[in-house]
Amino acid sequence: MMRLIVLFMIAGTALLAGCNTIAGAGEDVSKGGQAIHNTAEDAK
Structure with a gap:
């Protein structure tokens, strides 16, 4: 049971880190x- 909890915690952390990276x-x-x-507008 403890292994399952640790696995879910690791997966959740990886998922949250991935979302922040994609948003950035x-x-x-x-x-x-x-x-x-803006550069194209200035060149007009």
């Missing part, structure tokens, strides 16, 4: 797209 990557991509958009 999405924000970085969004900021990059905004910078490209």
Whole structure:
């Protein structure tokens, strides 16, 4: 039973860390797209 609890705790931690990483990557991509958009608007 203790092994099962530890396994669930490890899986939960990995899942939460993965969500934070993906959210951070999405924000970085969004900021990059905004910078490209602003540069294109300035070039008009």
